């Protein structure tokens with residue numbers, strides 16, 4: 103009789119193989135989840151941007167930068183950029199970061215405050231620390247561009 107001689111042995115073998123494959127499948131799924139998915143997708147991003155705007159509105163130092171801004175367009179554009187940069191299904195095609203922030207005179211302190219508000223907004227939305235750090239890590243290199251023409 104061979105290794106898989108009886109029907110019962112075959113069933114046990116198939117059961118073990120499929121358990122192993124589904125375990126591998128789970129591991130695979132966690133490893134390949136995009137940052138966009140780990141943040142919670144577009145509805146989470148939209149809520150995060152809304153929370154961020156409330157925080158900015160309450161900060162009399164920072165809100166001044168937005169005095170002449172169409173807030174709905176800003177919210178949409180920023181949400182698209184967050185979706186794009188987190189490997190979601192969006193392409194940001196707005197102005198480059200240096201042009202979008204030129205002649206605003208943004209200070210380092212105000213830059214840091216906006217980043218802190220964004221982190222708070224993500225935390226309030228239940229985004230895990232690792233995903234928050236990953237997103238902030240992807241935004242950090244944009245600092246140079248945001249500040250280039252200030």
Ligand code: HEM
Pocket residue numbers: 164167168170171172175176179180183196197202203208212213214216217241242244245248
């Ligand atoms: C990494 C940090 C930042 C990113 C990724 C970012 C991203 C963006 C994006 C995508 C837009 C919309 C551009 C458009 O569609 O016209 C925008 C606009 C704007 N951002 Fe930022 N931003 C950052 C930091 C800041 C900071 C620190 C401030 C102020 C303290 C600021 C103030 C503004 C204002 C006022 C506008 C609207 C400009 C307008 O009215 O045309 N941003 N930003």
